Amino acid sequence: MRTAVFPGSFDPVTNGHMDLIRRGAKLFDRLVIGVLVNIEKTPFFTIEERIEILSALTKGMEQVTVKTFGGLLVDFVEKENASVILRGLRTVQDFSYEQPLAQANYKLNEHAETLFLISEPEYSYISSSGVKEIFRFGGEVREMVPDIVYEKLKEKNH
Ligand code: ADP
Numbered sequence: 001m002r003t004a005v006f007p008g009s010f011d012p013v014t015n016g017h018m019d020l021i022r023r024g025a026k027l028f029d030r031l032v033i034g035v036l037v038n039i040e041k042t043p044f045f046t047i048e049e050r051i052e053i054l055s056a057l058t059k060g061m062e063q064v065t066v067k068t069f070g071g072l073l074v075d076f077v078e079k080e081n082a083s084v085i086l087r088g089l090r091t092v093q094d095f096s097y098e099q100p101l102a103q104a105n106y107k108l109n110e111h112a113e114t115l116f117l118i119s120e121p122e123y124s125y126i127s128s129s130g131v132k133e134i135f136r137f138g139g140e141v142r143e144m145v146p147d148i149v150y151e152k153l154k155e156k157n158h
Contacts, residue, residue, distance in 0.1 A: 002027075004084035004115070005077050007034040007069070010050050011043050012149045013057060014131055016123035020088045023117055025063045032080050033058070037070040044132050049152070056148055074109040085114040090124040 006024055010017060010033070024031045035050050045053070051066055058064040069076035077085060085105060087098055102114035126144045135141050135153055142150055 001029045001081075002084070003030040003032060003080055003082040004028040004086045005032045005034050005073070005080055005082045006086040007036060007073055007076070009036050009038060009043075009128060010054060011045055011128050012131060012145060012153065013050070013053055014123075014126045014128055014145050014149075015143075016088065016090070016119055016126040017128075018057060018146055019120050019123050020086065020117055021058060021061070021064060024086045025061050028084065028086075029063060030082075031064045031086070032082060033064065033066045034069045034073070034076055034080075035066065037068050039070075044156070045152070053148055053152065057146055072108065074105055074112055077112045078109065083111060083113065085112055087114055087116050088119055089116045090119040090127070 004024055004027070006021065008017065021031065021033065033054055035047060035054065037047055043050075047068055051068065054066045058066060067080075073085065085102075087102075089095055089098065098114070098116065105112060105114060131141050131144050134144075141153065145153070
């Protein structure tokens, strides 16, 4: 059984993430979405909220499970018996960021290959940080996130 881990902050989940999840689910028998518990960042959505949102969004996708992890990604990958780390590439900036991470992760565990999917063009401008910034200043983010996320964002504003 081929298992891949799709790690990220998902704060918030965007249509770009969902595109990767849908495509990843087709490639692997099991896709584990790993929500990184990052104590240093001040999140927009709590870990619990992100888990709830991702679980709702992937309901009915049998291969997909949603979990949290802290510490080293390669340890999480091993714990999940995964052989692939799935990541998305939007731009060359993503490539520059991802290259040393993928190389370091391979050094740490050569049984875990990082696999990149190139973003669909309609999603390549979307990032969680962009969504948060636009939303904070009253801009429209409806096209960038799933409906559940849009509703939750609006709730936060009230
Ligand atoms: P991280 O802080 O680990 O980058 P993110 O939640 O921002 O966490 O991203 C998780 C993964 O999803 C990364 O591989 C990122 O490249 C990918 N990703 C984010 N937005 C998009 C998008 N619009 N299209 C494709 N991949 C994306």
